[in-house]
Amino acid sequence: MDRIYVAHSKKINYKEELYKVIRESKELKNFNIILPHELDDNSSNPREFYRTLDLFIAEVSEAGTGLGIELGWVYDDEVPVYYIYKKDSKISGSIKCVSNKFYEYNDNESLIKALIEIIADWKENYGNKEV
Numbered sequence: 001m002d003r004i005y006v007a008h009s010k011k012i013n014y015k016e017e018l019y020k021v022i023r024e025s026k027e028l029k030n031f032n033i034i035l036p037h038e039l040d041d042n043s044s045n046p047r048e049f050y051r052t053l054d055l056f057i058a059e060v061s062e063a064g065t066g067l068g069i070e071l072g073w074v075y076d077d078e079v080p081v082y083y084i085y086k087k088d089s090k091i092s093g094s095i096k097c098v099s100n101k102f103y104e105y106n107d108n109e110s111l112i113k114a115l116i117e118i119i120a121d122w123k124e125n126y127g128n129k130e131v
Contacts, residue, residue, distance in 0.1 A: 001032040002054040002127060006117065007071075009064030010037075018059060020106045027116055047071065050074050055122045056081045061089040071098050076122045082118045084111065 006022065008014050011018040019035050034053075039043070044066075050056075060065060060083045072080055081099035084089055087106040101116035101121070116129055 003034060003052060003059065004055045005034045005036070005050075005053045006057045006059065007036060008059035009062040011062040011064060012059065014059070020112075021111055022115070025112045025115075027112055047073060050079065051077045053077075053079045054127060055079070055119070057084060057090055057118055058082070059084050060091055060095060061086040061110050063112075068095075071095060071110055074098075080122055081089060082122065084114050084118070098118045 006018065008018060012018070012038065014035075019038055022033055022035065050070065050073040053074065054071075056079045058071060058081065060067070071081065075098045081102045082101040082103065083091075083095065083099060084103050084105060087104050091102070101118070103118055105111040
């Protein structure tokens with residue numbers, strides 16, 4: 001099963017605003033979505049872990065050093081990268097060199113819609129064509 005990783009800065013309320021929304025979504029239940037701090041707040045993955053990913057989705061509403069390091073690793077490993085961000089967020093311009101695929105959201109419903117669109121685009125352009 002495809003390995004979809006959703007990365008983010010620790011500066012956001014990721015447990016409520018991201019993890020809970022993703023896990024409660026019926027539309028996303030059939031996807032293997034990995035959430036980095038779901039089981040451990042201090043979780044960190046070894047460098048080799050990123051080579052095993054099929055899709056990397058970064059929540060970039062807030063910048064983060066760890067997130068930047070992860071983006072560099074997946075870019076180096078040629079893992080497709082997509083971005084999600086809250087409406088009216090100030091996005092760091094430096095991340096545009098990794099990917100130009102940005103998806104805006106403003107509530108839980110539009111977040112799920114953005115994730116579904118990302119997965120469909122990724123499957124069409126990079127992955128298994130079966131959605």
